[in-house]
Amino acid sequence: MEKKIKPSNGIDFNKCLHIIYGSRTGNSKSAAQLAEKYANHLGLDTCLLDMKTMNVSIMANIKNLLLVVSTHGEGDPPAVAQKFYNYLHHTHKASLNKLKFSVLALGDSSYKDYCKTGKDFEKQLKELGAQSIFPLVECDVDYEKNAKEWIEMAVNTFSNLLRPTKKAQDKLFSFNFHSNSTDEDTFQVIVKDKYLLTHPDSDKKTFHISLSSENLKLSYLPGDSIGIPCHNSRFLVDKLLKQLKYDGTYSIGEKGRIRLLKQVLIEDLELTLITPLVIKKYAELIKNDKLEQLISNQTELEQYCERHDILDLVTDFPSQLNHEQFLSILRPLKPRLYSVASSCLKYPNEVHLTLRLMKYSLHKRQYIGVSSSFLSDRIDSGESMPIYLEENISFRLPENKDTPIIMIGNGTGIAPYRAFLQERDHCQAKGDNWLIFGERSFKSNYLYKEEILDFKERGILTRLDTAFSQDQKDKIYVQDKIIEYGHDIYDWLINRKAVIYLCGSKRTMAKGVRESLLGIFCKEGQLSIQEANDLINELKMKKQWQEDVY
Numbered sequence: 194m195e196k197k198i199k200p201s202n203g204i205d206f207n208k209c210l211h212i213i214y215g216s217r218t219g220n221s222k223s224a225a226q227l228a229e230k231y232a233n234h235l236g237l238d239t240c241l242l243d244m245k246t247m248n249v250s251i252m253a254n255i256k257n258l259l260l261v262v263s264t265h266g267e268g269d270p271p272a273v274a275q276k277f278y279n280y281l282h283h284t285h286k287a288s289l290n291k292l293k294f295s296v297l298a299l300g301d302s303s304y305k306d307y308c309k310t311g312k313d314f315e316k317q318l319k320e321l322g323a324q325s326i327f328p329l330v331e332c333d334v335d336y337e338k339n340a341k342e343w344i345e346m347a348v349n350t351f352s353n354l355l356r357p358t359k360k361a362q363d364k365l366f367s368f369n370f371h372s373n374s375t376d377e378d379t380f381q382v383i384v385k386d387k388y389l390l391t392h393p394d395s396d397k398k399t400f401h402i403s404l405s406s407e408n409l410k411l412s413y414l415p416g417d418s419i420g421i422p423c424h425n426s427r428f429l430v431d432k433l434l435k436q437l438k439y440d441g442t443y444s445i446g447e448k449g450r451i452r453l454l455k456q457v458l459i460e461d462l463e464l465t466l467i468t469p470l471v472i473k474k475y476a477e478l479i480k481n482d483k484l485e486q487l488i489s490n491q492t493e494l495e496q497y498c499e500r501h502d503i504l505d506l507v508t509d510f511p512s513q514l515n516h517e518q519f520l521s522i523l524r525p526l527k528p529r530l531y532s533v534a535s536s537c538l539k540y541p542n543e544v545h546l547t548l549r550l551m552k553y554s555l556h557k558r559q560y561i562g563v564s565s566s567f568l569s570d571r572i573d574s575g576e577s578m579p580i581y582l583e584e585n586i587s588f589r590l591p592e593n594k595d596t597p598i599i600m601i602g603n604g605t606g607i608a609p610y611r612a613f614l615q616e617r618d619h620c621q622a623k624g625d626n627w628l629i630f631g632e633r634s635f636k637s638n639y640l641y642k643e644e645i646l647d648f649k650e651r652g653i654l655t656r657l658d659t660a661f662s663q664d665q666k667d668k669i670y671v672q673d674k675i676i677e678y679g680h681d682i683y684d685w686l687i688n689r690k691a692v693i694y695l696c697g698s699k700r701t702m703a704k705g706v707r708e709s710l711l712g713i714f715c716k717e718g719q720l721s722i723q724e725a726n727d728l729i730n731e732l733k734m735k736k737q738w739q740e741d742v743y
């Protein structure tokens with residue numbers, strides 16, 4: 194017979210359902226809390242644990258587990274879950290063959306590594322011998338529906354297995370999530386100032402935007418981001434309605450909450466960002482051979498998503514869907530994030546942003562980013578708008594003000610570094626600051642040139658290196674500069690224990706910079722690729738390597 198483990202706090206691990214969550218913005222926490230409520234409703238004993246604070250060694254004793262976790266960065270665990278993730282993936286070696294579990298994986302299907310952390314956990318738990326008793330469920334940004342289904346089914350499965358000792362409650366359980374909605378945290382700011390940072394002739398337009406508020410909520414740290422709720426352009430919605438032959442004045446919803454179709458498309462649903470999941474849902478409804486062919490090839494499907502929007506989808510693969518069917522494939526319109534580009538210490542009651550307007554021509558039409566066009570074209574100085582703060586504890590200045598830092602970025606990746614430099618200047622931090630910044634051309638795209646040169650002149654910036662790709666025959670990018678200064682970078686990192694930061698474009702910069710740094714570690718440290726990769730992981734663990742790429 195199996196031995197009962199009863200620690201001093203009275204938990205009977207054989208009977209208790211443990212619910213462990215890892216969450217950055219609160220969605221996984223809400224789902225885990227609801228799972229606990231439902232399990233208690235059924236009479237189960239539960240123990241809710243946060244990956245951030247839990248004692249990881251308890252895993253050896255847990256027998257029944259619901260694990261709820263989101264994915265962040267580029268397929269990474271949320272920073273608060275990193276310790277638990279590493280423990281389970283690298284430290285815990287003993288078999289978990291007494292453990293029964295199920296995973297709820299939260300994510301966003303517009304990311305390539307959709308729900309990766311949840312999938313990693315499921316795989317690793319299985320490898321350690323644990324038994325999945327209910328299959329992993331993926332949740333997109335509108336996570337509530339899938340999460341509710343998973344909670345009901347997974348908790349019921351455990352309830353049948355554990356046969357609760359307490360009596361289940363008679364009244365019907367209502368699956369209502371505790372609101373962690375951004376609505377509560379959203380507050381109004383005034384657009385104080387907005388101006389172009391790039392040359393007026395440059396086809397790449399980047400703006401400086403300062404927002405002001407007397408609201409006490411406007412207290413942030415460099416590294417944080419601002420979330421901006423946005424609306425689709427009427428122009429795009431009109432074109433979509435025309436293509437679909439829908440009447441925009443058609444009423445949607447129930448009595449008391451009736452809205453026009455056009456209003457719903459403008460305010461609620463994602464039209465410019467398209468994901469493989471959306472296309473698959475559409476394909477299921479329209480049964481089109483060409484579309485089936487596209488979804489059968491994952492690479493082509495991802496490429497289609499990168500270069501097309503909903504209007505393209507319904508134009509390339511026409512259908513006769515009714516309004517309800519069409520709306521059912523769309524995802525909710527999510528706010529966009531922008532790194533804070535200022536220090537609260539230097540600008541109390543203000544927050545600054547560095548915004549690149551997404552506007553480009555392709556397939557004989559023009560594409561305009563929903564949020565960046567709202568900020569650059571549709572809102573003026575003096576007007577008010579809602580924002581919320583998004584904390585990012587994994588992109589932070591070192592607590593020790595003497596620690597040197599290396600800031601690597603391209604384009605709007607300069608934003609958090611402006612905030613870092615303002616903060617370090619204000620605090621009279623003694624640590625050296627090195628900026629390696631890349632853009633297209635010195636003349637047109639040197640963002641915050643005067644300020645940066647002033648930081649350099651005043652010695653706040655100890656070292657400044659730039660890579661303007663189009664200013665010479667052979668293109669030069671930050672990753673090339675990094676190779677050139679490899680010896681110094683290695684010295685700063687390894688001997689002087691500097692913190693290295695990467696911010697900016699995921700597609701163009703981050704990949705190249707990581708490869709360059711790997712090469713430097715191999716060369717300067719005389720390490721094999723495996724050892725250099727281990728070093729990078731070690732630096733990440735020690736928070737000496739931090740990334741915020743998008």
Ligand SMILES: Cc1cc2nc3c(=O)[nH]c(=O)nc-3n(C[C@H](O)[C@H](O)[C@H](O)COP(=O)(O)OP(=O)(O)OC[C@H]3O[C@@H](n4cnc5c(N)ncnc54)[C@H](O)[C@@H]3O)c2cc1C
Pocket residue numbers: 418465466467498499500501529530531532533547548549550551553555561562563564565566605606608741742743
């Ligand atoms: C943590 C974080 C911090 C960020 N900080 C900043 C910041 O400081 N400044 C900033 O400007 N942005 C920042 N961003 C990006 C920002 O959140 C938005 O993603 C960006 O402004 C685009 O949003 P949009 O609504 O204008 O475009 P969307 O309406 O979302 O359209 C973008 C779509 O255009 C496609 N696309 C983009 N370029 C091309 C192209 N050349 N050809 C074809 N298709 C293309 C993309 O694949 C995507 O599908 C940050 C993002 C994150 C996650």
Ligand SMILES: Cc1cc2nc3c(=O)[nH]c(=O)nc-3n(C[C@H](O)[C@H](O)[C@H](O)COP(=O)(O)O)c2cc1C
Pocket residue numbers: 215216217218219220221222262263264265266267268269271299300301302304305306307308309333334336530
């Ligand atoms: C900066 C950032 C990066 C993200 N990266 C990914 C990703 O790589 N893969 C994914 O599936 N979801 C990604 N997401 C989406 C989150 O996982 C999703 O919003 C989730 O609901 C958040 O849950 P949480 O509040 O519990 O952290 C990302 C979100 C943000 C803000």
